[in-house]
Amino acid sequence: MIFGTKKGTPIIFPGTGTGGWESALTNTLSPGDKVLTFRYGQFSHLWVDMMQRMGLDVEVIECEWGEGADEERLAAALKKDTHKKIKAVCVVHNETTTGVTSDIAGVRAAMEGASHPALLLVDGVSSIGALDFQFDKWGVDVAVTGSQKALSLPTGLTVLAVSDKALASRAAAGSKRCYYDWADQLATNPAGSVPYTPSIPLLYGMQASLDLLKAEGMANVVARHARLAEGTRRAAAAWGLDLLCKHPRWRSDSLTVINAPAGIDSNLIVQEAYRRYNLSIGVGLSKVNGKVFRIGHLGNCDEVMQASALAGTEMALLSVGAKITPGAGVGAAIKYWAETSKVIPTR
Ligand code: PLP
Numbered sequence: 001m002i003f004g005t006k007k008g009t010p011i012i013f014p015g016t017g018t019g020g021w022e023s024a025l026t027n028t029l030s031p032g033d034k035v036l037t038f039r040y041g042q043f044s045h046l047w048v049d050m051m052q053r054m055g056l057d058v059e060v061i062e063c064e065w066g067e068g069a070d071e072e073r074l075a076a077a078l079k080k081d082t083h084k085k086i087k088a089v090c091v092v093h094n095e096t097t098t099g100v101t102s103d104i105a106g107v108r109a110a111m112e113g114a115s116h117p118a119l120l121l122v123d124g125v126s127s128i129g130a131l132d133f134q135f136d137k138w139g140v141d142v143a144v145t146g147s148q149k150a151l152s153l154p155t156g157l158t159v160l161a162v163s164d165k166a167l168a169s170r171a172a173a174g175s176k177r178c179y180y181d182w183a184d185q186l187a188t189n190p191a192g193s194v195p196y197t198p199s200i201p202l203l204y205g206m207q208a209s210l211d212l213l214k215a216e217g218m219a220n221v222v223a224r225h226a227r228l229a230e231g232t233r234r235a236a237a238a239w240g241l242d243l244l245c246k247h248p249r250w251r252s253d254s255l256t257v258i259n260a261p262a263g264i265d266s267n268l269i270v271q272e273a274y275r276r277y278n279l280s281i282g283v284g285l286s287k288v289n290g291k292v293f294r295i296g297h298l299g300n301c302d303e304v305m306q307a308s309a310l311a312g313t314e315m316a317l318l319s320v321g322a323k324i325t326p327g328a329g330v331g332a333a334i335k336y337w338a339e340t341s342k343v344i345p346t347r
Contacts, residue, residue, distance in 0.1 A: 001214060001218060002151075003124075004132075004133050004135045005135035007163070007164070008136070008140075008162055008163055009161070009164075009186070011162060011182055011186075011189070012185075012198075013158050013160075013179075013180060013185070014199050014202075015157070015179075016156070017125040017158055018050070019179075019180055020160055021123065022177075023180035023182070024121045024160065025050065025056070026177035026181075027162075027177060028121070028169045028173050029054075030173055030175055031056065032056070033056055033087040034058075034059065034081075034087060035056050035058055035059070035086065036059045036078070036081075036086045036088075037058065037061070037091065038060070038061045038091060039061070039063065040063040040064070040068060040095055040098065041095035041096070041098040041100065042286045043092050043095060043097060047092065061073050061074065065244065065288060066098050066100060066243075067247070067250070068100045068249075068250035069102035069103065071103070071107060071110040074107060078110065078118075086116065087119065089111060089118050090121045091107055092123040092125075093122050093123060093124045093127040093128075094252050094255075096125070096294075097284075097286065099244060099257030099294065100244075100251075101253070103249070104138045105137070119165065120138075120139060120140050121141060124143045124145045125144060125146050126149045126254050127150070127254060128143060128150060128159075129151050129298075129299075130222070130254045130298040135161050135163075141163040142160060142163070142166050145159050145160075146159070149254075150254065150298050151205075153206060153209055156202050157203075159206075167182070170183070184196075209300075215345070216344075217345055225254060225297065225298060227337065227340055228303065229251070229253035229254070231306060231307075231334070232295055232297055232310065232333065233251065234332040235310045235313075235329030236258045236329065239261075239314070239317060241260070245257065255296045256295050257288075257294045258292060258293055259291065260292060260293060261323070264320055264321065264322060266283065266284050266290055266291055267284075269293050269316050270282070270293050272319040272320055273312050273315075276316065277316060278312075279309060293313075295309060303337040303341055306333070307330060307337070311330050314328075314329045
């Protein structure tokens with residue numbers, strides 16, 4: 001349901017999103033294999049780092065932070081690969097550092113345009129279950145998510161969907177793998193079993209979380225995230241603050257990353273929110289530390305929760321001396337939500 005697949009094989013590991021990355025790479029690739037990927041934030045950077053540490057031959061399309069997967073640059077890199085040496089294209093769908101969502105359908109179209117047979121491996125850690133994700137339609141070969149984002153659970157599960165093509169590539173994939181080998185899962189899952197002690201509480205939690213998403217309907221879930229994001233963007237605009245995301249087509253509906261007011265360290269805003277108002281908003285990671293703050297709106301979140309997060313953020317902005325009119329951001333968001341909110345499908 002959350003992956004948008006009827007054909008893919010689901011595999012669940014006790015672990016985190018990073019383990020999911022490793023599982024996707026080790027089950028499909030061999031050391032020395034060429035992979036093509038983008039770097040546009042801390043998570044895409046860490047995935048590149050893992051690929052390099054695994055001995056893959058990594059071609060990185062370097063982007064400014066705030067940009068997404070540029071299909072033209074991808075197409076150009078694939079067209080240059082006349083001997084089809086690239087074995088996988090790896091893309092972070094929603095870059096949680098920058099609030100940028102890339103267009104995976106566009107990535108697939110660029111691969112098709114270049115008639116390229118590479119596998120498409122997608123990090124959907126902060127998108128799957130919140131944003132539209134179409135594993136089958138977009139021709140994704142491995143998609144990875146984690147329990148702690150759109151599924152609203154504690155950290156501790158990584159969930160993959162795997163295409164038949166990716167399953168078949170396993171036989172020739174020479175990367176060392178053990179815990180994250182798909183073989184042990186595939187050998188035991190069909191009989192309702194698992195290869196090692198499962199996290200029973202998290203599996204029950206996931207069942208409950210999926211039941212909630214199912215009752216709401218994925219189209220409504222996606223629309224809710226779009227509404228929460230648009231209200232948050234309107235709040236940022238009313239505060240006079242820009243997004244880090246460079247182009248409207250890449251704006252994320254699962255989190256919003258906002259440039260701090262000129263002359264104000266964004267860590268101070270995050271600290272004030274936490275210390276005075278008991279609100280956790282995200283710091284800027286790595287090279288945007290001090291420059292941006294991040295407001296999440298994915299998972300079990302609604303207009304009222306988001307309005308309170310915006311109110312806390314606004315109070316923190318006022319506390320650090322930002323020149324904003326009290327109520328401006330919250331006012332813009334709640335006006336938008338009052339005009340667009342829907343009756344909750346289960347009421
Ligand atoms: N990919 C993305 C987009 C993420 O946001 C994160 C974590 O926030 C990861 C990968 C790494 O996942 P984990 O921290 O669960 O290992």
